Amino acid sequence: MRVLITGGAGFIGSHLAEAHLEKGDDVYIIDDLSTGSMDNIRSLQKNTAYKDKLFVHINTILNPDILLDLTGICDVVYHLAAAVGVKTILDKPLESIVTNIQGTEKVLEMCNKFKKRVLIASTSEVYGKHMHAPLVETDNIIYGPSSKFRWSYAASKLMDEFTALAHHRTNGLEVVIARLFNTVGPRQTGAYGMVIPRFIAQALNNESITVFGDGTQTRTFTYVNDVVASLIALMASDQAVGEVTNIGGVEEVTILELAQKIIEMTKSSSKIKFIPYEEAFGKDFEDMQRRVPSTEKLARITGFAPDKSLEFILTKVIESNKVGS
Template sequence: MYALRKRILVTGGAGFLGSHLCERLLNDGHDVICLDNFFTGTRDNVLHLLDNPHFEILRHDVTQPLYTEVDEIYNLACPASPPHYQADPVQTTKTSVLGALNMLGLARRCKAKIMQASTSEVYGDPEVHPQPESYWGHVNPIGFRSCYDEGKRCAETLFFDYHRQHKLRIKVARIFNTYGPKMHPNDGRVVSNFIVQALKGHDITVYGEGQQTRSFCYVDDLIEAFVRLMGTPDDFTGPVNTGNPVEFTIMELAEKIIAMTGSKSKIIHKPLPHDDPRQRQPDIQLAKEKLGWEPKIKLEEGLKPTISYFASLIEQGLI
């Protein structure tokens, strides 16, 4: 067992995805370093792990160099919802770009394998549907979302240049909309927004006519994809789309959450935000071929524990 145990760093480890990943890696028998600056992550997400002797938590910002010894790195650090990444756009770009540089430097020194949590936002407002990994995207480089979109695109560039120039073992996952327990209640994402509004009986805010589409992947499915990607042979780098290809309109999601919560909330419409993508659906053929992976959890099945999580926060007076 000792020989199989890896020392794994998860940046952004106290965030939504990072905390689920830390838990999975511990369950798989590894030593886990959870690194977070707690800008959007919270200790509450990993409190239940603190007594585990194979888990440690480190307050650190990835824009600063880190010196430690690791076998693998999952680089998840970056605010991922528009309200959070637009709150300090310069810092968001620095987190993506300097964070990638620092983690790549650490991986090179340790000869560690490293995975970049990229995003479907690298495709921008896509003119190709669904989006395959070969699509280069349709991104506004000077818009309100550019700090995140272009920051993640630059991070991918750095990963592939380190791979070509320094023979670094890299993996790149492009994450599509993901939901589940431990989402930040104020992150502005559509699933958490709608659930909290519905549970509180507030009006549900739909931007535009609500005909824009999204594909929603439950967090457990996504974490499975991460682990499988990291376990692929070194000659497979990605990028690989990780998401659920089943597409829903925003109106369909709103109506489904109202029905599942038994809410009396009304749906109201507001203008579309800047550069809001009209369609977002992953082509996951590559993930099926290379990872043997596709999502298993249907939207209704994943919404149940997610609704229960937010209901619990409301009951405790935390939101």
Template sequence: MKVKSRWTYAAAKGIDEAFAHAYWQEFGLEAAIVRLFNTVGPRQTGRYGMVVPNLVGQALRGVPMTVFGDGTQSRCFSYVSDVVPAIIAIAEHPDAYGQAFNLGGSQEVSILNLAKRIKQLLASESEIVLVPYEAAYGTGFEDMRRRVPDNSRAASLVGFKPSTTLDDIILNVAASMESAMAQSPPAEPAMATEA
């Protein structure tokens, strides 16, 4: 049986949650569990495969926008300034201890439609290219087709209601990237080498 890194990551997070809950139950540790769903914000990079910064960066540079798989997989993106106050409120609320809370956006979008929206909002000339999972991750990669949070427990306890739209998330990430690119010194031209 081949171990799939996609699911070992999820299993490790589940083990962390189990430990937090056990320490609350056995020792009274004031711990609450928060599950973040694709949180995005300024200064975030695409270093760890974060799709919004990756696609925005590609659109701004005018290079192909890469969408893995067939692009029909869907996600809900949340904005950091919506999520952080909810995390603080949950951490400070005694009724949260021993509980698990989802924190995520409320607007579901396929990754292909996300790429199209980024291209449109940023008036990018980049083409959108579908990249097979095998080319990106190797053989045997499995993706979660749909990841949509049920925020009702966080809404009930601390009034969590994400208010930043997907368009605003995209525009805020783009503004942050454009600012960073403007502050970066231009790359030195490559030196020619003699053969």
């Protein structure tokens, strides 16, 4: 099978590429390296077993010619390319909206042209300001005002979902939508506001661990290998076509508890420092106080759901950070 991964040099994309290569598939990557990195796929390029299996194109999905060629060649398309991270969204609001909405439109148009099954990677951010748990795929959406640009990311990804589902209903395009909840693992950088790699880097350097807000906000975290397994299983399932499915972890934790646990596991001398949201992100930011997924639908469709504990995930990320240091 020939697989196209947009954003394939990114954190999740590189792990997905590796998994498909291990399955014996040909993998085509397109990435503009705006948030991805060649370092993420360097080992794959150096692996002689993948010499004639991996094809990397440094380009943008907004380039119709390269997207036409790659979509035509491949059997299925994973669309992971997007503006990611709160910091990116707030620093580059217009560029982020264009990338997320126009990029997805172009990918869907090409997939529709060739009638290729496509998986759209969405995000738990689309749920907005819910406080209940677990979040199920049919829950209502609750956003803050448009003056808070933090919500532009959630709104743009929700529009991606609407566009994909419209293609499915109007054109019969086989679309699969996955809402990802806080994916974590080796190769992830804290540069774009990702909390676990940032906390671990601070702890390993015995620096202050900076907790934004009061730390009572909660999250669940999903190990990247579980996410990749879920994505591949959803792509292969006819039941997933035309559906939105959560992919998320199992253990709810406050951000303060997360910081304390990382200090304990790294045996760090770091102290916790609380920083007001406005100081960290500016006036355009609002946080989501709680984000816990239901994965019943995922398990029902694929027979699989992420099950890695927070301790397992943190151990893996700490080990990878020590190796890289």
